[in-house]
Amino acid sequence: MNGLARFLMVSGIAIFAVGLLVYLASKSGLPFGRLPGDISWSGKSVKVFAPITSMIVVSLILTVILNLVSKFGGK
Numbered sequence: 177m178n179g180l181a182r183f184l185m186v187s188g189i190a191i192f193a194v195g196l197l198v199y200l201a202s203k204s205g206l207p208f209g210r211l212p213g214d215i216s217w218s219g220k221s222v223k224v225f226a227p228i229t230s231m232i233v234v235s236l237i238l239t240v241i242l243n244l245v246s247k248f249g250g251k
Contacts, residue, residue, distance in 0.1 A: 208233070 201208060213229030 208230045209225075209227050211227075211229040211233070213232075215224070215226040215228060217224045
């Protein structure tokens with residue numbers, strides 16, 4: 177149970193940190209969701225939004241952060 181408790185606490189902190197970053201990004205005026213390559217299509221009763229470029233940028237940032245953490249994290 178000790179491992180599960182630690183996992184849940186770390187997961188909660190990570191979700192809070194991501195939420196805080198999203199909140200701060202929205203307040204700072206970053207154009208995530210409106211970058212070139214983000215697809216938005218509206219029909220009469222359907223709205224489709226695929227933030228392809230924004231997700232690539234987020235993926236690259238997370239990859240760099242996780243690589244730095246794994247390199248300097250001691251394991």
